[in-house]
Amino acid sequence: MRKIISILLALGVILGLSLMAAPVAAAPCVCPTTMTPVAVVTLDGTICASDSDTFIIGPFAAPVVLTAPNDKLSVDFAPGTSLASVLPASVTVNAIPVTSITVSGAHIEFPIPAVLGPIIPVGFLFTVQIAGVVNPATDGTYCLYVDYKLVCCDAVPFGCGTYTVAPYTKEIGCHFDFSPDYVGLGEDFIPAFKACGDSIHGTLIGPPPGYVTSFYFILRDENGGCNNPCTTPSKFWFEVTECPPGETIWFNVGLVIHPALSAADIGTEYSLMGLWAGWPPPDISIPMQIHFSSPGEYEICFYLECPAVGCPTCAGPTVITTCCLPAKVYQYLDSYKIPLEPKWNLISLPLFPYDTSIESVLGAVDRPDQLKSVWYFGQCEAAGEDGVWHSESYAAGTFTGDVDNIVAGKAYWIRTLEPSETGYVAGANGFWVFGTHAIMPDPTGVDMGYFDVCEGWNMVGFKAPWLAGVPIPQIDWAPGPTGYLWNFNPILGGVHYGLIYDWVEGLPMPGDWQTFAPGTAVLQPGQGYWIPFDGDSEIYPSA
Numbered sequence: 417m418r419k420i421i422s423i424l425l426a427l428g429v430i431l432g433l434s435l436m437a438a439p440v441a442a443a444p445c446v447c448p449t450t451m452t453p454v455a456v457v458t459l460d461g462t463i464c465a466s467d468s469d470t471f472i473i474g475p476f477a478a479p480v481v482l483t484a485p486n487d488k489l490s491v492d493f494a495p496g497t498s499l500a501s502v503l504p505a506s507v508t509v510n511a512i513p514v515t516s517i518t519v520s521g522a523h524i525e526f527p528i529p530a531v532l533g534p535i536i537p538v539g540f541l542f543t544v545q546i547a548g549v550v551n552p553a554t555d556g557t558y559c560l561y562v563d564y565k566l567v568c569c570d571a572v573p574f575g576c577g578t579y580t581v582a583p584y585t586k587e588i589g590c591h592f593d594f595s596p597d598y599v600g601l602g603e604d605f606i607p608a609f610k611a612c613g614d615s616i617h618g619t620l621i622g623p624p625p626g627y628v629t630s631f632y633f634i635l636r637d638e639n640g641g642c643n644n645p646c647t648t649p650s651k652f653w654f655e656v657t658e659c660p661p662g663e664t665i666w667f668n669v670g671l672v673i674h675p676a677l678s679a680a681d682i683g684t685e686y687s688l689m690g691l692w693a694g695w696p697p698p699d700i701s702i703p704m705q706i707h708f709s710s711p712g713e714y715e716i717c718f719y720l721e722c723p724a725v726g727c728p729t730c731a732g733p734t735v736i737t738t739c740c741l742p743a744k745v746y747q748y749l750d751s752y753k754i755p756l757e758p759k760w761n762l763i764s765l766p767l768f769p770y771d772t773s774i775e776s777v778l779g780a781v782d783r784p785d786q787l788k789s790v791w792y793f794g795q796c797e798a799a800g801e802d803g804v805w806h807s808e809s810y811a812a813g814t815f816t817g818d819v820d821n822i823v824a825g826k827a828y829w830i831r832t833l834e835p836s837e838t839g840y841v842a843g844a845n846g847f848w849v850f851g852t853h854a855i856m857p858d859p860t861g862v863d864m865g866y867f868d869v870c871e872g873w874n875m876v877g878f879k880a881p882w883l884a885g886v887p888i889p890q891i892d893w894a895p896g897p898t899g900y901l902w903n904f905n906p907i908l909g910g911v912h913y914g915l916i917y918d919w920v921e922g923l924p925m926p927g928d929w930q931t932f933a934p935g936t937a938v939l940q941p942g943q944g945y946w947i948p949f950d951g952d953s954e955i956y957p958s959a
Contacts, residue, residue: 488565489542493522493549494558501548508545525565551581586641588720590739593632598751598848600782606741608770608850610749611711619705628666628705633718633739637698644695645736648726652688653719656681657740660712667716668705714743744770748852754942755846756781759834764877765824766941767851772821774808781847785839790819791829796870803872825867827875827944869949876947878939
């Protein structure tokens with residue numbers, strides 16, 4: 417396969433009359449008094465390793481007088497380029513074979529065919545084809561230099577034309593995208609599923625009745641490679657690798673429907689051919705739908721396979737890429753999206769997530785490149801009102817710090833980039849939470865509905881995906897020690913009961929802190945709160 421590197425050389429040449437006139441006996445030729453070289457600009461800047469090269473020189477900004485066959489073009493390829501296989505017959509200029517070449521390492525010179533002279537007009541293009549060039553084996557960006565060499569003058573360099581040597585073979589990867597049902601959900605994040613589907617984020621099917629979750633299966637060139645790893649049409653198929661006994665999966669791929677897959681189908685190969693002709697180009701998106709009958713753990717794996725005839729260097733049929741969809745299906749499932757504003761966000765989880773690790777919870781952030789850090793204050797971790805601060809920084813896909821988990825019942829500061837910071841990109845941001853509702857406490861007190869608060873300031877989360885009022889301060893929030901709300905307000909002379917603090921970024925003066933008293937406002941799902949208590953206690957959502 418040949419790639420074209422189009423190199424534009426705008427050559428300003430001011431030629432004296434002496435060059436136009438016949439040479440005098442004392443001087444066989446006279447160099448131009450002024451030649452103004454400019455940079456080489458590459459239009460098609462990618463070539464494959466081990467590929468032949470074709471490139472274009474021009475257009476010229478002023479006429480050039482040739483002294484063919486003596487005037488030459490000189491080309492310097494990047495270090496590591498081999499021209500050992502280039503022969504005179506391998507080089508043409510405007511489809512005219514050159515008469516000779518001179519090769520030294522990555523340098524080649526050849527005369528401009530006389531039929532193209534004697535004057536190169538304004539706007540003229542040289543189309544040069546050099547077959548047999550072996551580009552550097554190391555991927556990267558390189559420079560190609562072209563000089564115009566007059567017979568009796570120094571070469572005139574035209575600068576560097578950058579080009580990229582790409583990997584010789586494409587690396588095809590696959591991904592899942594659930595954003596059709598969960599708007600903004602980051603690619604590769606697989607949400608939890610609800611048995612029989614979700615009427616809010618699903619499409620009704622039947623029989624049997626239920627809702628399918630829609631998503632896309634994406635094939636993509638991961639490395640910008642030039643050549644496909646398979647020279648013949650590939651084989652695309654899937655299999656069920658995990659399914660609870662007695663349960664079923666309804667699975668649709670494009671217009672191909674595979675109903676009632678079960679544990680009996682584990683290991684059976686199901687073809688998905690006919691979705692495209694030949695090898696798929698990068699960034700193919702295949703619509704899919706899935707539905708699970710009951711809670712449990714399921715998995716479907718997809719395989720892109722090259723037949724032996726399409727991969728001569730392989731020992732046999734070779735799987736090029738594999739993508740597995742592990743599905744955790746629950747009887748009771750809710751989802752809630754928490755928005756994130758630039759700068760500071762005081763948030764809490766309105767649901768109990770199935771995986772509380774920070775990597776999982778914030779793995780669903782729409783635009784993780786805008787994420788900076790996460791902070792939490794543990795009031796119950798130190799005696800008195802001191803508490804302990806914890807933080808987690810985020811960079812290049814990695815969390816570093818001591819906020820290992822994000823759990824319901826606690827509030828967290830999430831810091832994102834603001835407009836004044838490098839890397840900030842305007843646009844909506846947020847993340848989905850998948851989990852179950854808090855359940856009301858039982859008489860034994862052993863229940864996830866309770867959570868602890870301590871004397872002093874507590875970062876408290878609201879564990880429900882709906883609005884709810886706050887009890888008045890004089891009512892105990894849990895059996896046992898009284899857990900009154902309080903706030904120290906020096907203007908009122910000391911302790912002032914009842915104020916709750918939350919933060920909304922970007923509000924006008926007097927500031928972003930908002931306060932309200934129990935019984936006068938409602939708690940917002942997804943919002944975090946600073947709440948001071950006068951003693952250690954337990955609290956739980958009201959019915």
